[in-house]
Amino acid sequence: MSAAENPPRTVRVEIPQHLRTLAQLTGELQLEVAEPVTLRSVLDALEARYPMLRGTIRDHVTLERRPFLRFFACEEDLSHQPRDAPLPDAVASGKEPLLIIGAIAGG
Amino acid sequence: MSKVRVLVGTHKGAFILTSDGKRKDWEVSGPFFAGWEIYHMKGSPVNPDRIYASQTSSWFGQVIQRSDDGGKTWAIPGGGQVPAPDPEPPKVSNKFVYDVSAETGKPLTTHQWYDGTQHPWEFKRVWHMEPSLTEADAVYAGVEDAALFRSTDGGASWHEFAGLRGHGTGPDWQPGAGGMCLHTVILDPGDPERIYIAISAAGAFRTDDGGKNWKPINRGLYSKYIPNPTAEVGHCVHHVAMSPSRPGVLFMQKHWHVMRSDDAGDNWTKVSGNLPTDFGFAIDVHAHEPETIYVVPIKSDSEHYPLDGKLRVFRSRTGGNEWEELSKGLPEKDSYVNVLRDAMAVDTLDDCGIYFGTTGGQVYVSPDGGDNWQPIVHNLPAVFSVEVQTLK
Numbered sequence: 363m364s365a366a367e368n369p370p371r372t373v374r375v376e377i378p379q380h381l382r383t384l385a386q387l388t389g390e391l392q393l394e395v396a397e398p399v400t401l402r403s404v405l406d407a408l409e410a411r412y413p414m415l416r417g418t419i420r421d422h423v424t425l426e427r428r429p430f431l432r433f434f435a436c437e438e439d440l441s442h443q444p445r446d447a448p449l450p451d452a453v454a455s456g457k458e459p460l461l462i463i464g465a466i467a468g469g
Numbered sequence: 470m471s472k473v474r475v476l477v478g479t480h481k482g483a484f485i486l487t488s489d490g491k492r493k494d495w496e497v498s499g500p501f502f503a504g505w506e507i508y509h510m511k512g513s514p515v516n517p518d519r520i521y522a523s524q525t526s527s528w529f530g531q532v533i534q535r536s537d538d539g540g541k542t543w544a545i546p547g548g549g550q551v552p553a554p555d556p557e558p559p560k561v562s563n564k565f566v567y568d569v570s571a572e573t574g575k576p577l578t579t580h581q582w583y584d585g586t587q588h589p590w591e592f593k594r595v596w597h598m599e600p601s602l603t604e605a606d607a608v609y610a611g612v613e614d615a616a617l618f619r620s621t622d623g624g625a626s627w628h629e630f631a632g633l634r635g636h637g638t639g640p641d642w643q644p645g646a647g648g649m650c651l652h653t654v655i656l657d658p659g660d661p662e663r664i665y666i667a668i669s670a671a672g673a674f675r676t677d678d679g680g681k682n683w684k685p686i687n688r689g690l691y692s693k694y695i696p697n698p699t700a701e702v703g704h705c706v707h708h709v710a711m712s713p714s715r716p717g718v719l720f721m722q723k724h725w726h727v728m729r730s731d732d733a734g735d736n737w738t739k740v741s742g743n744l745p746t747d748f749g750f751a752i753d754v755h756a757h758e759p760e761t762i763y764v765v766p767i768k769s770d771s772e773h774y775p776l777d778g779k780l781r782v783f784r785s786r787t788g789g790n791e792w793e794e795l796s797k798g799l800p801e802k803d804s805y806v807n808v809l810r811d812a813m814a815v816d817t818l819d820d821c822g823i824y825f826g827t828t829g830g831q832v833y834v835s836p837d838g839g840d841n842w843q844p845i846v847h848n849l850p851a852v853f854s855v856e857v858q859t860l861k
Contacts, residue, residue: 380504380529384545414545417563418529430528464528 370394373404374459385412390459399454402445434461472860473816475824477832478507481850483522485540492822492836495845509811509854513600517858521608521624523595531594533562533624547625565592565612568629575635581643590614599654611651615668630680638702645669645705652810653709659716670705675734686734707750708810712759720762722752727764729789740789745776751813756821760788763823765808773807780804784839798842811854818859826852
């Protein structure tokens with residue numbers, strides 16, 4: 363069976379408070395993400411479901427991560443891994459959340 | 470009964486201050502967009518209940534907000550809906566992409582960086598929103614890195630006037646301390662094709678054909694901090710003001726020097742006169758007396774606070790050169806705040822009200838043209854911008 367025929371995975375994502383406010387969300391969110399589960403596919407799914415978040419996590423044109431945001435999961439910093447690299451199985455299976463974190467507090 | 474609605478953008482959210490025509494008792498609402506930087510808010514002259522706001526953050530980038538009920542509720546224009554399927558591309562209200570298209574665009578070039586090297590143009594935020602004088606759905610946005618955008622769908626999508634960025638002098642433009650921002654947009658009420666803008670630090674520009682072509686209008690400016698003090702571009706213009714009743718007469722607060730032009734910016738004359746210091750950011754014109762102008766002198770470019778800790782507005786009733794100190798009701802000592810470029814405004818009531826906000830979080834009003842002042846609020850976050858709507 364090809365990847366496209368696999369059922370979507372349920373991925374858990376935590377986003378910063380200001381983005382939750384923009385998207386009118388409370389707490390952690392769950393997304394249906396087609397395999398393979400990567401940073402790109404998770405962010406594509408996030409922005410498709412919450413269009414108001416487009417441009418707030420990654421650049422509209424380059425799709426590069428905004429500099430002051432980081433991606434953490436399973437106690438690892440995934441911010442610099444290729445955007446098409448598979449995320450850890452624990453994230454793809456929904457056991458662990460993908461954390462989108464404001465890199466610098468305060469201000 | 471007339472009312473006024475004061476739109477205050479701050480370092481940590483937006484606030485709306487309302488009062489009747491007496492401008493004595495005030496209601497304060499907010500914070501809206503708490504925790505975000507609100508660079509500017511402004512209401513449409515066509516539909517005063519429509520207000521545009523620039524919400525921005527170093528972390529999360531740019532967001533555009535719009536209210537259609539006078540600031541009670543807000544929404545991201547077009548942003549709450551799932552994108553329409555092809556072929557209609559989704560509208561994205563915070564997508565400010567420089568136009569490099571073959572049809573209407575200009576190549577993405579470079580500008581001067583702080584160290585003198587060249588640096589690519591990068592969008593950072595919207596500094597100023599200027600609603601159209603004739604269409605409620607049309608609004609202009611002055612952005613950093615300097616460019617002018619327009620939306621004709623209520624802020625849901627934006628298109629750049631690339632002729633300004635592509636003027637050809639871009640490599641000589643450079644960022645001021647706050648970034649290379651297009652902070653001033655003035656629409657000419659008598660000529661819909663004429664727009665004035667100002668950039669720190671490039672100078673003032675004007676279009677006479679609706680934004681297609683632009684020319685620098687900086688003749689007469691003298692700036693000793695650039696290699697050629699009288700260069701065509703490179704001047705750190707802090708703000709420009711014009712009375713709608715007298716298009717073509719402009720007043721400018723430059724980095725140093727207060728200037729005026731009587732020919733739509735083609736030539737400028739220094740009118741600092743007897744000001745104790747002619748450094749400053751804010752400048753505005755009385756609503757009914759086009760020769761009456763206001764500035765807030767700041768000590769110097771390295772000490773951004775009033776002289777001697779005395780917060781004072783200066784008024785000229787002669788279009789410059791002769792200035793009088795206005796201090797009644799303002800702090801006489803220990804005031805070390807700044808008044809930023811977009812943080813002064815005037816209402817259009819018969820007895821013209823003058824307003825300004827400070828980086829210390831105070832917003833002051835004078836309901837009598839500057840003679841007497843009172844604080845409306847004392848402890849907001851640092852005030853970035855103040856605009857006033859006069860509601861009949």
